Amino acid sequence: MANLVIFHNTLDIADVVRQLQAEDWEIDPLDLAEISPHLTEHINRFSVYSTHEIGITPEDYGTRLVVDFSTLEEELIPAA
Template sequence: MYEVAISVREGAISSSTLLKRLRSGSWKNATYTAFREVGRVIRTVHLLRYLSDAPLRRRVTAATNKVEAFNGFSQWLGFGNRGVLADNDPVEQEKAMKFNALLTNAVIFHNALDIAEIVRQLLKEGWTIEPEESAHISPYLTEHINRFGEYSTHELGIQPEAYDPKLDVDFTQLREENLTSEGFGRAA
């Protein structure tokens, strides 16, 4: 394995050529077998670390929940045909998926703008907004969205106000706590 790594580093064999050879999956190939076993060891080490490290499990669960929330929100927005891609053309399938991703991100951005405006209004009214409270607000809100549309054209000529990205909430403490709890602040 060291010889293979050195060969790749020195340019004696390209990584793409190596991957082509390993992709064949021949159990008779000693290099393939060695890399497969190393992969199994790495996977086992990660699994054991996951099982023994409660903070890691919490971080993985939180990240998984965020991804699942995004996917659920995206699927809710792309409700037509129950999410089934009816076209067998890969180009049309890619267009449909990209359109859904664009729509999802646009609605998330709109929700984030609305949330920021509400926070600004609360701050003006004298409310104290703690960073921990803000961290629990999700941009995957659906209650105010009418998927079937209600289109008003009289507002098309109205110029929107310029967006102010400043939000008077100090997230420094929350960021420092997250960095410490995720292990970024300590030596590996």
């Protein structure tokens, strides 16, 4: 269940980033690197979850997120 929650949060984060990019926001890879899809707030770990949607085929999700992470690589390379 935890893996599914993380996966769902990852898709939600990617959707928000795409929406911001569509609104001409500049996405800083350093800020994006600080976001974790492993959220623990508002998760009812042992609660009752709805299963009425099990028979519904989910929509395809976009796996492509266009963000230049090269600045992260530059941060990790020590200066000579």
